Amino acid sequence: xxxxxxxxxxxxxxxxxxxxxxxxxxxxxxxxxxxxxxxxxxxxxxxxxxxxxxxxxxxxxxxxxxxxxxxxxxxxxxxxxxxxxxxxxxxxxxxxxxxxxxxxxxxxxxxxxxxxxxxxxxxxxxxxxxxxxxxxxxxxxxxxxxxxxxxxxxxxxxxxxxxxxxxxxxxxxxxxxxxxxxxxxxxxxxxxxxxxxxxxxxxxxxxxxxxxxxxxxxxxxxxxxxxxxxxxxxxxxxxxxxxxxxxxxxxxxxxxxxxxxxxxxxxxxxxxxxxxxxxxxxxxxxxxxxxxxxxxxxxxxxxxxxxxxxxxxxxxxxxxxxxxxxxxxxxxxxxxxxxxxxxxxxxxxxxxxxxxxxxxxxxxxxxxxxxxxxxxxxxxxxxxxxxxxxxxxxxxxxxxxx
Amino acid sequence: xxxxxxxxxxxxxxxxxxxxxxxxxxxxxxxxxxxxxxxxxxxxxxxxxxxxxxxxxxxxxxxxxxxxxxxxxxxxxxxxxxxxxxxxxxxxxxxxxxxxxxxxxxxxxxxxxxxxxxxxxxxxxxxxxxxxxxxxxxxxxxxxxxxxxxxxxxxxxxxxxxxxxxxxxxxxxxxxxxxxxxxxxxxxxxxxxxxxxxxxxxxxxxxxxxxxxxxxxxxxxxxxxxxxxxxxxxxxxxxxxxxxxxxxxxxxxxxxxxxxxxx
Numbered sequence: 001x002x003x004x005x006x007x008x009x010x011x012x013x014x015x016x017x018x019x020x021x022x023x024x025x026x027x028x029x030x031x032x033x034x035x036x037x038x039x040x041x042x043x044x045x046x047x048x049x050x051x052x053x054x055x056x057x058x059x060x061x062x063x064x065x066x067x068x069x070x071x072x073x074x075x076x077x078x079x080x081x082x083x084x085x086x087x088x089x090x091x092x093x094x095x096x097x098x099x100x101x102x103x104x105x106x107x108x109x110x111x112x113x114x115x116x117x118x119x120x121x122x123x124x125x126x127x128x129x130x131x132x133x134x135x136x137x138x139x140x141x142x143x144x145x146x147x148x149x150x151x152x153x154x155x156x157x158x159x160x161x162x163x164x165x166x167x168x169x170x171x172x173x174x175x176x177x178x179x180x181x182x183x184x185x186x187x188x189x190x191x192x193x194x195x196x197x198x199x200x201x202x203x204x205x206x207x208x209x210x211x212x213x214x215x216x217x218x219x220x221x222x223x224x225x226x227x228x229x230x231x232x233x234x235x236x237x238x239x240x241x242x243x244x245x246x247x248x249x250x251x252x253x254x255x256x257x258x259x260x261x262x263x264x265x266x267x268x269x270x271x272x273x274x275x276x277x278x279x280x281x282x283x284x285x286x287x288x289x290x291x292x293x294x295x296x297x298x299x300x301x302x303x304x305x306x307x308x309x310x311x312x313x314x315x316x317x318x319x320x321x322x323x324x325x326x327x328x329x330x331x332x333x334x335x336x337x338x339x340x341x342x343x344x345x346x347x348x349x350x351x352x353x354x355x356x357x358x359x360x361x362x363x364x365x366x367x368x369x370x371x372x373x374x375x376x377x378x379x380x381x382x383x384x385x386x387x388x389x390x391x392x393x394x395x396x397x398x399x400x401x402x
Numbered sequence: 403x404x405x406x407x408x409x410x411x412x413x414x415x416x417x418x419x420x421x422x423x424x425x426x427x428x429x430x431x432x433x434x435x436x437x438x439x440x441x442x443x444x445x446x447x448x449x450x451x452x453x454x455x456x457x458x459x460x461x462x463x464x465x466x467x468x469x470x471x472x473x474x475x476x477x478x479x480x481x482x483x484x485x486x487x488x489x490x491x492x493x494x495x496x497x498x499x500x501x502x503x504x505x506x507x508x509x510x511x512x513x514x515x516x517x518x519x520x521x522x523x524x525x526x527x528x529x530x531x532x533x534x535x536x537x538x539x540x541x542x543x544x545x546x547x548x549x550x551x552x553x554x555x556x557x558x559x560x561x562x563x564x565x566x567x568x569x570x571x572x573x574x575x576x577x578x579x580x581x582x583x584x585x586x587x588x589x590x591x592x593x594x595x596x597x598x599x600x601x602x603x604x605x606x607x608x609x610x611x612x613x614x615x616x617x618x619x620x621x622x623x624x625x626x627x628x629x630x631x632x633x634x635x636x637x638x639x640x641x642x643x644x645x646x647x648x649x650x651x652x653x654x655x656x657x658x659x660x661x662x663x664x665x
Contacts, residue, residue: 182467
């Protein structure tokens with residue numbers, strides 16, 4: 001059987017009808033250059049060796065899987081496990097693709113890394129990669145996110161990055177992308193644009209998935225070691241969808257494992273109150289690729305809301321749009337309240353403060369555990385929640401009851 | 403033959419260069435925008451590019467991004483943009499209108515429905531910046547079949563290998579982006595643009611119009627002099643953003659048009 005990962009996407013970057021490279025002419029040659037370099041380097045033993053070294057000796061990989069036995073007992077039903085990407089250096093899965101993008105930039109002879117960021121996780125990870133490789137770093141970030149995620153802004157600056165505030169439109173992730181592309185074009189000869197998720201034009205959805213695949217490869221082997229078999233259910237939160245694609249990639253050819261993407265349902269299912277793109281989106285085009293998109297009545301990308309800045313995006317990775325069409329992955333949602341409840345529960349019962357993004361996957365696992373006695377659920381604990389503690393405690397107190 | 407083809411034949415016969423302007427449809431509001439558009443031909447504008455407001459304009463600088471935000475805030479949509487074109491057509495049946503924007507609003511509307519409505523509104527050409535030649539089946543081919551020109555951008559980084567692909571299904575004219583950047587960036591230099599225009603003209607019989615980075619009458623004259631014409635956008639939008647009234651905006655447009663037509 002041909003492996004899914006080898007056959008998807010097509011050479012032009014299409015996952016079914018989604019993906020592609022819908023680029024304005026000034027950007028075309030630069031993304032083509034990145035695609036060709038990735039194509040060549042991903043097959044080079046030297047590149048792979050360097051990346052392995054970095055993963056082990058700098059990032060601290062492999063990250064473990066933890067059995068959340070207290071949480072499992074409380075929920076009753078399935079056993080819940082978490083892949084601990086919160087223990088990856090910088091506290092989230094984002095460093096997996098950022099170090100690889102930095103290494104790619106180094107091999108390409110670039111001297112600067114550049115990107116947008118939502119919650120600041122990608123920005124911190126990229127600034128870390130830039131510092132490691134001795135490169136400059138420029139991060140574009142919406143003003144609202146800057147205010148909400150102050151500790152990550154401080155981290156980026158300490159790591160030597162220039163943080164460019166974006167003050168137009170919704171002043172969030174979407175605008176940060178537009179701003180970053182504009183700033184990139186004049187300096188593309190010396191700079192690698194390092195997209196922060198499995199979104200954007202080809203080759204990024206492919207490349208970022210493959211750089212995140214390490215999560216799924218490790219998790220599959222570790223889970224087999226721990227339990228003697230495969231998990232029944234595998235789940236992760238989906239904004240752009242990089243942590244989910246990384247974990248899902250490890251199990252996608254295992255038909256007996258069901259895969260569940262958890263989107264943010266925000267405060268309600270009304271347009272503008274959530275960012276559940278696959279649940280409510282239509283075919284559309286944004287930021288250089290075909291995908292599912294949340295649209296307003298005029299067909300424009302709609303405003304979105306979620307408690308988790310890192311999931312705040314009206315589009316979604318094209319591969320997720322594709323996998324929802326084929327049915328290989330089931331997409332569902334958790335709202336702000338469920339995510340917050342999961343945030344408190346994992347902190348109190350397992351001693352792990354999760355990122356609000358990852359808390360959406362925890363919420364799904366807690367909900368489904370009850371319905372699946374005797375089964376196992378592996379979730380991607382994609383990031384730690386230190387960045388969220390001020391916001392959560394100042395807004396909601398120290399427990400669900402506060 | 404579209405209005406664009408007829409306009410170039412006429413300019414050619416007169417030995418004149420084309421002066422093209424870009425403004426965002428509905429900036430700062432529908433009525434003001436319509437008043438400006440209606441005044442453009444008398445100010446010396448040969449072809450009107452109308453920006454189709456979009457929330458996520460990844461190839462545009464701040465000036466055009468903000469113009470789009472103003473228009474969207476004032477209630478502009480794809481349909482209102484077509485309405486504006488149709489209103490203009492009531493009083494002018496010869497000046498070509500080119501819609502310039504991104505694919506998502508058109509995709510959302512539906513290609514066939516959009517093309518029928520655009521034709522009805524008197525739109526003559528499309529520049530859709532995020533549809534490269536690889537996507538020609540989406541809109542480019544259907545548009546040509548509907549009798550609407552599909553105009554493509556070439557840039558300093560469009561190399562010899564890619565240029566034929568860019569030119570293949572282009573019609574009306576070729577829009578040469580004179581600088582390696584986004585709209586509204588640094589000033590274009592005629593000296594460095596001339597060989598590039600020659601390079602493109604070697605591959606096509608279509609007129610080549612140069613845009614991006616043209617801000618003043620002398621600049622317009624210099625650039626128009628080495629091509630078949632020039633486009634000014636951000637410099638005009640700046641005047642609208644400053645709150646100048648339509649007469650003031652059109653006076654500025656006339657000074658640029660005079661510059662371009664001296665070439």
